[in-house]
Amino acid sequence: MSGSKKMTFVFVLGLVGAVQVPQLSGTEEMKATLTFSGGHETDSKDRGRPVALIAAALGVKTEIFREAFRGVKPAKDGKPSKEEAERNKEALMKVLKLHGVTNERLDEVSDYYRYKPGKGSVWKTTPAKAYAVLEDGKVKQIIVTDPGSGYSSAPIATVQGMEKLSLKVTIQFNKEFKKNGSIQSIEAE
Numbered sequence: 001m002s003g004s005k006k007m008t009f010v011f012v013l014g015l016v017g018a019v020q021v022p023q024l025s026g027t028e029e030m031k032a033t034l035t036f037s038g039g040h041e042t043d044s045k046d047r048g049r050p051v052a053l054i055a056a057a058l059g060v061k062t063e064i065f066r067e068a069f070r071g072v073k074p075a076k077d078g079k080p081s082k083e084e085a086e087r088n089k090e091a092l093m094k095v096l097k098l099h100g101v102t103n104e105r106l107d108e109v110s111d112y113y114r115y116k117p118g119k120g121s122v123w124k125t126t127p128a129k130a131y132a133v134l135e136d137g138k139v140k141q142i143i144v145t146d147p148g149s150g151y152s153s154a155p156i157a158t159v160q161g162m163e164k165l166s167l168k169v170t171i172q173f174n175k176e177f178k179k180n181g182s183i184q185s186i187e188a189e
Helices: 051-058 062-069 082-099 103-113
Strands: 011-013 018-022 028-037 129-135 138-146 156-159 167-172 182-188
Touching (some): 051 062, 051 103, 062 082, 082 103, 129 156, 138 182, 156 167
Antiparallel strands (some): 018 028, 028 156, 129 138, 167 182
């Protein structure tokens, strides 16, 4: 080949989701897909409610939302009457309004994170996407292409083909639904 043109060759390796990109330096970099599992665990005292997500979306500390929720009396059959719903809303707002939460925002957040527990269902989530850049069989860098959202706890991340590698996933909470419970960082331990 003449001139300064450089060619990059990309080919897929097997079924592990790795792509090898020969580098001019003589070392080979590979990209391996990360898979995520879990990340929807909640504190046992919250009885399956994603309190960390709800509190962050409301802009209050988790303890404040728990305090507000202490005044709520859930309906025995899961469907509160109009009067029960009004009493529960009043109990929540009694605490939350002191922290700048409006009735409209409480409704918006409650509707967004409402779900029917059981049978493996969870609130609205967007799965995260990431890959690891490998050099000489070691993780050089982890690239998050989509931080996802709706993780109430740190999910377990695994590099395909390197399942024994321990990764530390950190999530962040935010008032914005699309950023709330998203991946902040992933590091090889």
